[in-house]
Amino acid sequence: MATDLRISNISKIYPGCIANDNVSLQFKSGKIYALLGENGAGKSTLVKILSGVVSPDNGEVFLNEKNLKLSSPLDAKKNKIGMVFQHFNLFETLSVFENLSIDATEDNESLRVRVNEILKKYNFSIDLDVPVLNLSAGQKQKVEIIRCLLRSPKVLIMDEPTSVLTEQETEELFISLKKFCDEGILIIYITHKLKEVLSLCDEVAVMRKGKVVSVSQTQNERVETLANKMVGQKLAKIKKKINISKNKDEIFKVKHLNFYSDDPFETNLVNLNFSVKKGECLGIAGISGNGQNELFQILSGEIITPDTSIIFRNKEIAKLNPKQRREYLMAFSPEDRISQAAVPELKIYENVALNNFKSSNFFEKGLVNEKKIKEHSKKILSDFSVNTDNVELKSQFLSGGNLQKLILGRELITAPELLICYNPTWGLDVGAINYIHETLIKINDQEKSTILISTDTEELLKLSDRIAVIYKGKLSKIMPSEEVTPEKLGVLMGGGSID
Amino acid sequence: MIKIEKRNDVPMALYFFTPFIAIILTILGGGIIFYILGFNPIEALKFYFITPISNLYGFSELLLKATPLCLIAIGLSFCFKSNNWNIGAEGQLTFGAIVGGGVALLFYNQEGFYILPLVIIAGAIGGMIFALIPAILKTYFNTNEILVSLMLVYVSKLLLDYLVVGPWSNPEGFNFPETRQFSDSSRMPLLFEGLRIHAGIFLALAAVMLSWFVLYKTYLGFQIKVSGLSLKTAKYAGFKGKTMILVVFMISGACAGLAGVGEITGPIGQLHRMISPDYGFTAIIVAFLGRLNPFGIIFASLVVALTYLGAETAQIFLQIPKYTGQVFQGMILFFLLASDYLLFFKVKILNLKKNELRH
Numbered sequence: 001m002a003t004d005l006r007i008s009n010i011s012k013i014y015p016g017c018i019a020n021d022n023v024s025l026q027f028k029s030g031k032i033y034a035l036l037g038e039n040g041a042g043k044s045t046l047v048k049i050l051s052g053v054v055s056p057d058n059g060e061v062f063l064n065e066k067n068l069k070l071s072s073p074l075d076a077k078k079n080k081i082g083m084v085f086q087h088f089n090l091f092e093t094l095s096v097f098e099n100l101s102i103d104a105t106e107d108n109e110s111l112r113v114r115v116n117e118i119l120k121k122y123n124f125s126i127d128l129d130v131p132v133l134n135l136s137a138g139q140k141q142k143v144e145i146i147r148c149l150l151r152s153p154k155v156l157i158m159d160e161p162t163s164v165l166t167e168q169e170t171e172e173l174f175i176s177l178k179k180f181c182d183e184g185i186l187i188i189y190i191t192h193k194l195k196e197v198l199s200l201c202d203e204v205a206v207m208r209k210g211k212v213v214s215v216s217q218t219q220n221e222r223v224e225t226l227a228n229k230m231v232g233q234k235l236a237k238i239k240k241k242i243n244i245s246k247n248k249d250e251i252f253k254v255k256h257l258n259f260y261s262d263d264p265f266e267t268n269l270v271n272l273n274f275s276v277k278k279g280e281c282l283g284i285a286g287i288s289g290n291g292q293n294e295l296f297q298i299l300s301g302e303i304i305t306p307d308t309s310i311i312f313r314n315k316e317i318a319k320l321n322p323k324q325r326r327e328y329l330m331a332f333s334p335e336d337r338i339s340q341a342a343v344p345e346l347k348i349y350e351n352v353a354l355n356n357f358k359s360s361n362f363f364e365k366g367l368v369n370e371k372k373i374k375e376h377s378k379k380i381l382s383d384f385s386v387n388t389d390n391v392e393l394k395s396q397f398l399s400g401g402n403l404q405k406l407i408l409g410r411e412l413i414t415a416p417e418l419l420i421c422y423n424p425t426w427g428l429d430v431g432a433i434n435y436i437h438e439t440l441i442k443i444n445d446q447e448k449s450t451i452l453i454s455t456d457t458e459e460l461l462k463l464s465d466r467i468a469v470i471y472k473g474k475l476s477k478i479m480p481s482e483e484v485t486p487e488k489l490g491v492l493m494g495g496g497s498i499d
Numbered sequence: 500m501i502k503i504e505k506r507n508d509v510p511m512a513l514y515f516f517t518p519f520i521a522i523i524l525t526i527l528g529g530g531i532i533f534y535i536l537g538f539n540p541i542e543a544l545k546f547y548f549i550t551p552i553s554n555l556y557g558f559s560e561l562l563l564k565a566t567p568l569c570l571i572a573i574g575l576s577f578c579f580k581s582n583n584w585n586i587g588a589e590g591q592l593t594f595g596a597i598v599g600g601g602v603a604l605l606f607y608n609q610e611g612f613y614i615l616p617l618v619i620i621a622g623a624i625g626g627m628i629f630a631l632i633p634a635i636l637k638t639y640f641n642t643n644e645i646l647v648s649l650m651l652v653y654v655s656k657l658l659l660d661y662l663v664v665g666p667w668s669n670p671e672g673f674n675f676p677e678t679r680q681f682s683d684s685s686r687m688p689l690l691f692e693g694l695r696i697h698a699g700i701f702l703a704l705a706a707v708m709l710s711w712f713v714l715y716k717t718y719l720g721f722q723i724k725v726s727g728l729s730l731k732t733a734k735y736a737g738f739k740g741k742t743m744i745l746v747v748f749m750i751s752g753a754c755a756g757l758a759g760v761g762e763i764t765g766p767i768g769q770l771h772r773m774i775s776p777d778y779g780f781t782a783i784i785v786a787f788l789g790r791l792n793p794f795g796i797i798f799a800s801l802v803v804a805l806t807y808l809g810a811e812t813a814q815i816f817l818q819i820p821k822y823t824g825q826v827f828q829g830m831i832l833f834f835l836l837a838s839d840y841l842l843f844f845k846v847k848i849l850n851l852k853k854n855e856l857r858h
Binding site for chain 2: 300302321332341354355363366368
């Protein structure tokens with residue numbers, strides 16, 4: 001029987017952001033559909049609504065013209081909607097079979113028979129009696145898929161399934177998905193990888209800022225056209241005048257940066273080499289999860305990698321921890337401002353004391369100099385127009401914008417020669433974004449350098465002098481930003497290549 | 500349907516008030532248990548909580564038991580505040596007592612003002628060394644400090660067992676599992692004639708003041724606080740995480756070692772098998788009941804010490820085993836955790852809509 005899934009006028013508003021804005025889409029079985037978009041485009045929210053994790057504020061979902069009430073993941077299961085999330089929901093210490101039997105409704109013997117049938121039919125080779133922790137990421141994903149198949153789903157939703165897979169595993173996955181599709185299962189494939197859309201899917205819906213901006217047949221699309229739709233025609237550049245002349249000194253130089261991790265959810269970095277000149281802003285673009293986290297932590301000294309060389313102001317600093325690097329006048333603004341850059345339970349002045357550089361005298365002879373820290377905090381609050389003058393306030397009561405101003409203020413008060421920031425305006429309102437952007441431009445005007453790691457292409461084009469793209473832990477060629485177009489960025493971020 | 504949500508802002512006053520609620524609930528729970536056992540609950544509770552401290556001797560006994568609990572809990576608060584779960588204070592106490600006791604035995608037939616300080620320092624160092632084992636294994640080999648510190652308790656207890664029946668047993672002791680009596684120069688001075696309360700209480704009070712100073716007024720205290728709230732932030736700020744783990748374990752072990760040495764040079768006066776009625780484990784309850792706050796810990800150690808005394812009185816007057824003390828200690832912890840849960844989370848009862856019932 002054919003399946004017909006219709007999403008009608010779905011809206012979901014979170015405080016300060018419209019995640020889904022009147023989204024309507026139609027899917028029919030026998031095809032593989034791609035849902036494509038940048039970070040924050042609204043894909044995940046839509047998927048969460050379909051799987052019952054989140055309830056929409058408005059709109060309806062119809063399966064074969066039946067109006068579905070999806071108020072919990074259980075409802076989605078009952079209505080034969082299966083979902084494989086990017087992060088697996090498996091008990092690592094239980095065996096594969098035990099994991100499958102947890103929410104099964106039949107006895108173990110008939111379950112085993114059915115599981116074996118599925119294994120045979122799709123040519124999956126998985127030992128049912130080994131603990132899940134011994135499986136590769138690809139095999140774990142197969143266990144999740146089997147769990148869905150046991151319920152004979154009508155709809156199967158895959159959320160960025162290839163982010164943890166090897167090339168070989170990806171190929172196997174595509175073969176399986178095509179088989180499921182032939183058997184009449186409707187497949188919705190969430191991704192931001194352009195090539196996968198073209199090689200696997202029949203139809204593609206592109207989302208941007210919560211809206212569906214285009215629905216088209218993939219055969220009519222190319223990597224470039226999709227990239228353009230995904231990234232959008234960005235606003236005209238308001239870039240400061242390019243103030244970098246060719247003969248300026250290189251202040252920061254990274255050579256042979258490699259990082260290897262056993263954790264499948266971390267990205268390995270492969271031989272990154274780049275340098276930053278005095279007064280320059282180097283932008284690093286990319287869809288999140290392509291190695292930015294790891295790169296930031298290595299640059300800040302939270303992770304020390306062997307054999308990497310980082311030269312800063314003619315000194316080798318690759319072995320120094322973040323506190324020592326600060327003494328050489330580096331500053332860091334991490335992505336997670338709420339629980340990493342600051343501690344919500346601490347008061348403002350205590351959060352300021354986290355940047356305890358030597359000349360600050362915050363801690364004289366190991367003792368807290370509360371007066372000094374508070375004076376210093378007051379100065380930051382007024383210099384960076386944070387919306388309070390009460391240094392005893394716990395930082396959890398600051399809005400995102402004010403918290404980010406406080407953090408930038410704390411980092412910049414030492415007049416650092418290099419600021420490394422990662423998604424500095426993520427989740428902020430327009431006013432705060434403008435303030436932060438102006439601040440970052442001002443830094444460059446004062447002949448200080450910045451490295452801006454960001455997933456926001458608009459921001460990168462506005463602020464950077466040169467831009468590189470990170471994809472799967474590899475860095476593209478570094479391009480002067482006047483040669484970069486949104487389309488080029490989109491292609492590189494989606495794993496394509498340009499000449 | 501029931502939904503559990505995190506409360507956004509918990510008032511500080513309530514945070515320090517819930518331990519009292521836990522204590523009241525424990526007394527009520529104890530009354531119910533006594534009633535089920537067939538005793539008059541009011542009278543039994545009087546025997547348990549009032550009789551033991553109704554005279555000066557009883558009060559001195561209360562302080563005597565509170566001293567080691569307070570010392571150990573102060574040490575543990577350094578570990579717990581910085582997210583290091585040292586469960587093995589009992590082992591560190593025992594090892595401190597072994598090292599301190601060993602020094603005391605060296606001087607068993609000598610007199611001198613310098614002996615007691617030597618014994619005390621040796622005990623603190625012993626506890627410190629023993630606490631360093633789980634700390635080093637954690638920092639350099641990624642082991643779990645809960646398991647290692649807990650298992651080391653049994654190692655030190657068996658070592659003590661071996662020493663008191665074997666090499667260190669009293670040659671004139673008719674093969675009893677105990678060492679010689681320490682000389683008077685290795686004993687804590689008594690504070691009052693006829694009472695057992697000894698100078699060790701000043702060690703505990705000094706530890707309270709010192710820990711307050713370190714935790715709230717020094718860079719080390721600041722680092723401990725930040726690491727306890729967010730390890731990610733501590734890393735980002737560039738704190739030396741490994742050094743800090745070693746330091747807090749050393750502080751914690753030294754305090755437990757001091758408690759051990761206080762017991763053997765105080766009321767006991769020699770080494771034998773039963774030098775501690777699980778003070779090291781009970782002090783975990785004390786630390787949390789006192790909210791890891793130095794002054795809260797003083798109060799909590801008095802309350803928990805009372806459950807030890809009450810259990811002994813109850814054994815004499817009501818003929819029930821003194822292990823009821825552990826029942827009370829368990830109840831305090833249980834009610835504290837339960838009221839904390841309700842403090843940090845709110846339970847919402849949602850009305851089911853009709854269409855949801857239809858499935």
